[in-house]
Amino acid sequence: MPDYDDIFASFVKGDIKPLYTYVFPALLRYARKLTGDQLGYLAKDCVQDAIFQCYMHRSKYKDMAHWRNALFMSIRNRVIDLMRKADCDQDYMAHITLISDDVEKDVSLAVIYQDALDVIYAAVDSLPEDYRELFRLSFEQGLKIAEIAEMMNVSEITVKKRKARLLEKIRRILGTDIDNYMIFLLLAA
Secondary structure (H helix, E strand, O other), X not given: OOOHHHHHHHHHHOOOHHHHHHHHHHHHHHHHHHHHHHHHHHHHHHHHXXXXXXXXXXXXXXXXXXXXXXXXXXXXXXXXXXXXXXXXXXXXXXXXXXXXXXXXXXXXXXXXXXXXXXXXXXXXXXXXXXXXXXXXXXXXXOOOHHHHHHHHOOOHHHHHHHHHHHHHHHHHHHOOOOOHHHHHHHHHO
């Protein structure tokens, strides 16, 4: 899991490399979740704009938590602006549930969700390459078992067994409080 205090300290001093190395992928996942498939190709622009905006005001942040919340809120606001400009229909806006009276709750949930993903991705990164690849194909790319089996040149039952072992290994790394339901819930959200 990234050390956000060190990344924040570097950011305030003007060094954005740690942010791009350790935090950018998580911010991009958050933006892609908000933009959905229809506008997903613009997620990177939203993150870049948010980082630039926060960079320009970096001296105003009191602490790391204030800075992180500002990043997430800025991304969220960029996505809303993008969707307004893209003239998306109201059904799509309701689907993503971006517009809310309780902005703090949305940002807090996003930060908690991202922290949970950071923990899961750290666990995945500690696994052997074949399990990391299965994780990428199944959970990040959303490929079906049959597609993965074809790509890996193995049977579907082999992929199912490996996927079960993958989840078991993640559960062992994360501890006994995490079960398959919670892992799927976090990855599918």
